Amino acid sequence: MSARSGRRIVLWRHGQTSWNLESRFQGTIDIELTEVGVAQARRAARLLASLGPDAVISSDLRRTRATAAELAAVSGLPVSYDAGLRESYAGDWQGLTHAEIEDRFGEQYAAWKRGEPVRRGGGELETEVADRAAPVVREAVEKLPADGLLVVVSHGGTIRTTIGRLLGLAPESWEALGSVSNCCWSVLGESPRGWRLLEHNAGSLPEPVIGDDV
Template sequence: MSTTILLIRHGETAWNAVRRLQGHIDIDLNPEGQRQAAATARALAGEKLDAIISSDLKRALQTAEAIAAHHHVPLHVDPDLRERGYGAFEGLLYTEIAERYPADFAAWQARHVEAVMPHGERKAESFRQFYERSIAALARWAEKHPGQAIAVVAHGGVLECAYRAATGMSLDSPRDFQVKNASINRFTFEHGKLLLSQWGEVAHLTLATLDDVI
């Protein structure tokens, strides 16, 4: 039996807004992110969900909690759904990373999938390590809910990995698709594989803006 997965990126944080790399640093949603989370929760209020699963980082968990308020289903927390670990890059603006770690920054931007950034307070991962972790986590939760529908709230990198897995896109190819905050992305999981149904639903965010004005 197939599992339906609604994969959702967390709402905006202050660091998202200024392109400061978060990784495993635990940042709250900003006011816009809270509005986005509430709008996403309203958009999903009529969906049949059997479980909600979230990364343990606050920006994802706060988004998941907003969704869970409309559903009487279990909310699970899974650290394996965290964003990629960026080591010493975490907490820096992209411009600062380029200045301080030019060779490592160049390898990252060139999509060297085995490259690992310098470790800082937190351990860094290669893109392949991160991909294998996040896809295994999605598969594990899907296999726990055969024939059901689950919402998974995670991070931009996790969504990117899911998109690549579902479409067969290579890990080293440039990302030519957007991963927007509070977007809803629909997958099915069957026979051990992710399949993409719909990508990048964000109309609910615009409608929420109109509702707030009215």
């Protein structure tokens, strides 16, 4: 990544939970971090703090609050919590493993995997998740200085849909962004053409951009 010019957004997924290990759909159910998840957050927080963030906002669920707390501890920044940054509400899917969802909701699950608009288990559409989460991020980043850095602590599905919305991508293409691993992050940078994806599913400090595409 080049030297700071324009605002940047780091979208940081929470650390590991026991339901992540079980491949169980969490949604808005309030699951805590494992000991490994806390250690992941502590390591990542030291790296992100070195970027000099100006503000931190977080989902209000326990797994994101605990992750954000590690960054607050090393950066000294307060954390603002917003329910708009919660994971997608997935209705009857929540608490089930992906195998159980596929078995009980096979057609719906297959349609979701194809990128079709689906109310998973009677829950939210991915566009509705973006409708609530992206404005929270936009409002927070607009308060930053011209070269400010915002850290957003959220969830895998919410991060993907928010990135898709901020980049102006068609919803059916959001799945192409791929997943974000526990305690990894993606970075968006402001440019004259709007937001750009600078890093995706990263777990180390961003590398400078050298070459013609700066």
